[in-house]
Amino acid sequence: MVSPNLLAERENLLAQIESVQSLGDVAPPGVRIEPDFLNPKCWLLVNTNLPLRERKLGQSGSPQHREWTERILRRDRLHELEQQLALLQGLIDRQQQFEANGLGIATDIVAGDTVEVDGIQYKVEDVGLKYLRLVDANGKVTRREIGQARLISQVV
Numbered sequence: 001m002v003s004p005n006l007l008a009e010r011e012n013l014l015a016q017i018e019s020v021q022s023l024g025d026v027a028p029p030g031v032r033i034e035p036d037f038l039n040p041k042c043w044l045l046v047n048t049n050l051p052l053r054e055r056k057l058g059q060s061g062s063p064q065h066r067e068w069t070e071r072i073l074r075r076d077r078l079h080e081l082e083q084q085l086a087l088l089q090g091l092i093d094r095q096q097q098f099e100a101n102g103l104g105i106a107t108d109i110v111a112g113d114t115v116e117v118d119g120i121q122y123k124v125e126d127v128g129l130k131y132l133r134l135v136d137a138n139g140k141v142t143r144r145e146i147g148q149a150r151l152i153s154q155v156v
Contacts (some may be wrong), residue, residue, distance in 0.1 A: 003092075014085070020076070028075075032047060
């Protein structure tokens with residue numbers, strides 16, 4: 001079962017992405033604002049294919065300058081949220097694959113329980129992510145995969 005915390009976080013990130021997108025247009029990748037080399041008090045858009053007159057943003061604080069600054073901030077915020085979502089989705093996919101391969105953690109087996117593997121009874125000494133450390137009646141220690149063990153009795 002996929003962690004409900006991961007699923008909730010994914011929904012949270014998707015809601016944040018939708019919220020940022022609803023705020024307005026997003027700047028294309030690579031577009032930046034730089035000072036105009038002819039007039040240092042004014043600003044220009046760089047790395048865009050807009051006509052020159054649309055690239056001029058005027059002085060700092062002008063409506064065009066504020067609009068493009070906000071677009072760039074939205075673009076950067078969306079990029080960050082999408083990276084977080086990709087990482088989170090990778091974790092969710094990994095959990096699903098882990099379970100599909102039958103490698104889920106057997107939470108019902110704990111140290112002190114008695115299990116049977118290949119017809120031999122063992123006392124569980126330690127439980128790892130994938131393996132159990134088992135001790136037989138003669139004190140011999142062995143290690144087996146959790147999926148191989150059948151629970152016989154539990155410690156109270």
